[in-house]
Amino acid sequence: MLTLKGEHIFLRPFEPEDLEFIYQIENNEALWELSSTQTPYSRYLIKQYLENAHRDIYEVKQFRLVICRKEDEKTLGLIDIFEFEPKHHRAALGILIVADEDKGKGYGTEALQLLCKYC
Secondary structure (H helix, E strand, O other): OHHHEOOOEEEEOOOHHHHHHHHHHHOOHHHHHHOOOOOOOOHHHHHHHHHOOOOOHHHHOEEEEEEEEOOOOOEEEEEEEEEEEHHHOEEEEEEEEOOHHHOOOOHHHHHHHHHHHHO
16 A cells, blocks of 8 residues: 555554564553553463454554564554544544664654555
8 A cells, every 4th residue: 555655664554473573562561651551461362453453443443553664674663543533533643663773763753644644
């Protein structure tokens, strides 16, 4: 999908191979203050989540994509729309660039621009 490809990054849906990446993020206690997470997730629960990630935003009130660098397809982080309320025309947005060495390079900004264009 061309709207999800930018100059330096692209956004893609979850793949089964993302299990360990998501597991590490969801169980990183340092990130829990940014989300509503209060307890760790098992690999089994993450696998189930990934199997259902294709469901419609109107049904699950969430839309998550993986942020990847175009140059080498490295998985950089996540961007998601959550608490989607179509009736009131509002939603929350989250962006996470995982590795410190990838922060401050404009990846999050570009991901936000791509997602806005897509929406």
